[in-house]
Amino acid sequence: MSLRNELGHWLRERSSSLVPLAVVVGVCTGLGAVAFRSLINGFTWLFTGHQDYAGLGRIASEHLPWLGVGFLVVAPAVAGLIYGPLVHRFAPEARGHGVPEVMYAVSMRGGRIAPKVALVKSLASALCIGGGGSVGREGPIVQIGSAVGSGVAQWLRLDTARVRLLLACGAAGGISATFNTPLAGPFFAMELILRDFAAQSFGAVVLSSVTASIVARAILGNEPFLTLPAFSVHSPAEYLLYAALGVLVGAVGVAFSRVLYLVEDFCDWLWRGPEWARPAAGGLLLGLLLLAVPEMYGVGYPVLQNAIEGRYVVGFLLLLMVAKMLATSLTIGIGGSGGVFAPTLFIGAMAGSAFGALAHLGWPESTEAAGAYGLVGMGAALAGATRASITAVVILFELTGQYSIILPLMIAIALAAGTSHLLSRQTIYTQKLWRRGVDIDRHASDNLTAADVAAPPARVLNEHMRLDVAAELITSASVPLLPVLAPDGRYLGCVTAEDAVAAIEGGSPPEHIDSLIQRLPTLPVDARLPDVIEALSGHGAAGLPVVDGEPARLAGWITYENVLNRLTADPR
Numbered sequence: 001m002s003l004r005n006e007l008g009h010w011l012r013e014r015s016s017s018l019v020p021l022a023v024v025v026g027v028c029t030g031l032g033a034v035a036f037r038s039l040i041n042g043f044t045w046l047f048t049g050h051q052d053y054a055g056l057g058r059i060a061s062e063h064l065p066w067l068g069v070g071f072l073v074v075a076p077a078v079a080g081l082i083y084g085p086l087v088h089r090f091a092p093e094a095r096g097h098g099v100p101e102v103m104y105a106v107s108m109r110g111g112r113i114a115p116k117v118a119l120v121k122s123l124a125s126a127l128c129i130g131g132g133g134s135v136g137r138e139g140p141i142v143q144i145g146s147a148v149g150s151g152v153a154q155w156l157r158l159d160t161a162r163v164r165l166l167l168a169c170g171a172a173g174g175i176s177a178t179f180n181t182p183l184a185g186p187f188f189a190m191e192l193i194l195r196d197f198a199a200q201s202f203g204a205v206v207l208s209s210v211t212a213s214i215v216a217r218a219i220l221g222n223e224p225f226l227t228l229p230a231f232s233v234h235s236p237a238e239y240l241l242y243a244a245l246g247v248l249v250g251a252v253g254v255a256f257s258r259v260l261y262l263v264e265d266f267c268d269w270l271w272r273g274p275e276w277a278r279p280a281a282g283g284l285l286l287g288l289l290l291l292a293v294p295e296m297y298g299v300g301y302p303v304l305q306n307a308i309e310g311r312y313v314v315g316f317l318l319l320l321m322v323a324k325m326l327a328t329s330l331t332i333g334i335g336g337s338g339g340v341f342a343p344t345l346f347i348g349a350m351a352g353s354a355f356g357a358l359a360h361l362g363w364p365e366s367t368e369a370a371g372a373y374g375l376v377g378m379g380a381a382l383a384g385a386t387r388a389s390i391t392a393v394v395i396l397f398e399l400t401g402q403y404s405i406i407l408p409l410m411i412a413i414a415l416a417a418g419t420s421h422l423l424s425r426q427t428i429y430t431q432k433l434w435r436r437g438v439d440i441d442r443h444a445s446d447n448l449t450a451a452d453v454a455a456p457p458a459r460v461l462n463e464h465m466r467l468d469v470a471a472e473l474i475t476s477a478s479v480p481l482l483p484v485l486a487p488d489g490r491y492l493g494c495v496t497a498e499d500a501v502a503a504i505e506g507g508s509p510p511e512h513i514d515s516l517i518q519r520l521p522t523l524p525v526d527a528r529l530p531d532v533i534e535a536l537s538g539h540g541a542a543g544l545p546v547v548d549g550e551p552a553r554l555a556g557w558i559t560y561e562n563v564l565n566r567l568t569a570d571p572r
Contacts, residue, residue, distance in 0.1 A: 015200060021162075022169050022204040025152055026211025029145035029173030033212065034219045036122050036141055037178075043130025044298060047075045053132075055302025058294045072132065072294060073287030079131020080279025083124040084335060088276035091120035096332050097135070097340045098125075098143025100432040102171060102193055107440040109526045110451025110555075111150055111164035112548055118147035124337040128279075132286065134296045134327035138178050139339020145174030145212070146193070154548075160451045160556070165201055168194045172205045173212030175395075180217065184395035185209035191388045192429065195440075226305055228375060231405045235366045242408040243415055245355050245373060246380045250416030250423075252321070252351045253344060253384025257428040260329045260340065261435065267333035275335065282334025289327055295320060296327040304346050307353045308371040314354045321350035340428055344385045345378045352377015375400060379409050380416035385428040389417045450532050451525040453566045454546040454556025457483050463492055463514055470513045471500040480542045483554055484517050491547050491554040493517040522547045525555050529563070536560055 041051045048071075049062025061071040087094050093101045094117055105113045125140035149170030153163040168189040176185030186205040190197050194205075233239070271278050290296055295303045307317060328343040356373025375396060382392040392413045397406060420427070426434050433440060458477040461470050461484045474482055474497045481496040499516045503509045510516070523535055525548040535544060536558070543559035 018162075018165070018200070018204040019207065021152070021156075021166060022208040023211050025145075025149045025166050025169040026173045026208035027215055028148045028152070029170050029208070030177045030212035030215025032118065032122070032144050032148060033141050033174055033177035033216055036126060036137065036144060037220070039122060039126035040129050040137060040298075043079075043126050045130075047071070047079070047131055048297075052299075052302055053297045054295055054300040055306060056294075058291075069291060069294075072290040072297070073284060076132040076283030076286045076290070077280050078283070079127045079133070080281075080283040080334070080336070081277075083127040083337060084279035085276040087120060087124045087335070087337060088274075091117050093117060094121040094124050094143070094337055095335055096432070097338065097429075098139040098146075099192065099339065099341070100429045102143055102146045102167070103429060103440060104433055104438060105146070105150065106164055106167060106193055106195075108438065108449055110160040110449060111167040112154060112451065112525055112555075113143075113147045113150040113167065114549075115147060115151035115154075118144045118151070121147070121337065125339075128331065128336045128338050129298050131283070132290050132297045133331040133336045133338050134286075134290075134298070134300065134324065134343065135331050135336060135338020136299055136340060136342025137338070138175060138341040140337065141174035141178050142171045142188075142193075142339070142341075143174075145170030145172075145177075149173075149208075154553075159456065160454070163451075164194065165204055168201065168205050169208035172209040176209040176213040177216035179395065179399065180213060180222070181395055181398040182206075182210045182213040184391060184398050185212070187394050188388065188391045191391050192386065226301065226308070226399060228308060228371075228400050231372050231375065231400055231402045232368060233404065233408060234368055238367055239408060239411060241355075241359050241367065242373075242376055242412045245352060245376060246383075246412030246415030247419050248355065249348055249351050249377045249380035249412070250384035250419035252347060253381040253386075253416065253428075254420050254423045256325050256328075256340075256344065256347055256381070257385055257424065257426075257431060259325045260332060260428065261431060263326070263329035264333040267330075278335040282330070282336075286327070286330050286334065286336075289323070289330065293319070293323040293327070296323055299342050300324070300346055301342075304349050307349050308374045310353070310357070310370050312353070314357050317350045317354040317357070321347050321354070324350070340385070341382075344381050344428070348377040348379070348381025348384075349374040350377075351381065375405065376408050376412045380412040383413040383416040384420045387417050387420055387427050389413050448529040448566065449525065450523040450527040450546045450558055451548075451555060453529070453532060453562050454523075454525075454558045455562050457545075457554070457557040460485055460554070461495060461513060463487065463517075464512050466511060467500065467503060467509055467513050467516075470495060471497075471504060474500055481520075483545050483557070484513065485554060489553055491522075491545060491552045493519045494545070520544065522552065523558060524548070532558060533563065536563070 060068045064071050146167045149166035153166040171193045172185035172189035175188045176182045186209045189205050353370045353374035356370035360367045379392040379396040383389050459473045459482050461482050463486050481494045484492045495516045523546045546556040548555040
């Protein structure tokens with residue numbers, strides 16, 4: 001066996017290969033997260049003259065002082081005029097919040113994401129946020145990291161299980177590098193993306209997350225994205241207040257999800273022009289909202305920090321909560337690109353701080369300051385909107401570094417997730433897919449695709465291979481046909497044993513196999529199981545090739561035996 005074949009076998013079959021693969025994905029994702037944050041800061045400075053405008057109040061842009069505060073109306077429209085055509089032309093899946101697209105790729109496409117998504121998502125989301133879009137940077141970074149991990153796996157031609165795993169490694173690295181939380185990243189990837197806690201997968205995802213965090217810390221420093229207050233519980237009775245907070249903010253998280261899709265539906269109903277122009281036209285409406293509440297500009301971490309520190313009165317906290325719901329929903333509804341993870345934390349912080357301020361006003365001796373309730377409210381809103389309870393607990397614990405927060409946090413998050421289950425069947429992420437007719441929570445066999453069922457082909461022939469060599473390979477493979485690839489990896493077709501034998505026994509056999517290549521029916525990687533079974537009719541013994549992309553790349557080979565083996569191995 002040649003060195004190249006040995007290396008390929010090691011990468012595809014051995015568990016030890018996951019270590020370097022996870023590290024490579026972690027390094028690339030960490031660098032990508034740093035580059036993305038720099039892009040956001042750069043575009044924000046380009047529009048406003050500041051690296052973060054949200055906490056500055058209603059002031060003019062330093063670059064356009066003659067526009068006064070009117071630049072708030074212009075900036076989102078100008079940004080939309082740039083990223084709208086970019087997304088529409090090159091990667092429509094980069095529109096909106098990125099996590100559902102990653103979940104769809106894992107569930108329905110065998111973890112395959114086009115590499116161009118990482119570049120388009122970076123530019124579009126940075127422009128959207130820098131131009132005033134009230135969305136988060138975490139969703140885009142998850143999609144960027146996932147595209148990096150998936151791209152590495154596809155480039156190495158790994159099997160579907162490893163494509164999915166490296167995608168999850170990229171997602172974990174994105175969260176880790178963004179929040180400086182190397183432990184929360186893996187739980188996010190396992191709980192929301194893979195939806196599985198297999199030990200081998202967890203080890204690789206943790207390694208990628210730690211690597212991405214190290215890279216980000218080496219470049220950006222070890223400072224947390226928020227400076228959080230000390231936390232303590234003043235009396236056992238205060239746990240009842242945290243329980244009430246969990247129920248209340250859990251309902252707020254569900255409300256945010258419903259507002260998000262109601263506004264998106266309204267924008268769909270209202271807009272009749274070309275999709276590429278939608279962000280620019282809708283940007284004017286978003287700009288009017290920013291003019292009224294400039295604290296909604298961009299991600300809004302300075303405003304969140306002020307709320308946690310108790311600098312806002314209850315009425316203003318509630319105004320910021322409602323405004324964030326509307327601003328984020330409008331940004332997504334007009335075709336903007338950005339995440340809902342950070343807005344969910346923002347909304348929870350506002351609701352929790354308002355609740356805490358009222359509680360502290362009523363029982364000043366028995367309750368902690370409002371900021372403590374704001375912290376717990378962040379976790380409760382996240383659990384209510386996403387039901388990622390473990391991630392919510394771990395990320396808030398990592399952000400605070402205080403063990404005293406654990407009991408109140410777990411109480412609030414458990415009740416928030418329970419409230420969410422009672423009020424809504426879907427989460428803020430699965431709702432987007434459900435509206436497209438995709439239910440990733442149903443029976444596993446219903447979600448199987450060709451990529452899930454396919455196995456590596458027994459052998460692969462080269463376009464310019466000698467006929468006698470090809471015939472020997474077909475005979476040794478004990479299959480009636482083998483796929484043929486071009487030197488650049490493109491799938492060209494198949495050569496059957498019958499044609500090879502006929503050519504050899506003929507009067508003047510060709511020297512190479514290129515004249516014997518047949519174009520058989522192919523299956524796309526995202527073909528659903530019923531379509532796979534129907535396509536295999538008449539080809540079940542020999543099987544059919546599974547291809548991906550354009551031009552087509554061979555992703556595997558599928559037979560009836562593959563289908564039966566997968567169904568019996570996955571009885572869920």
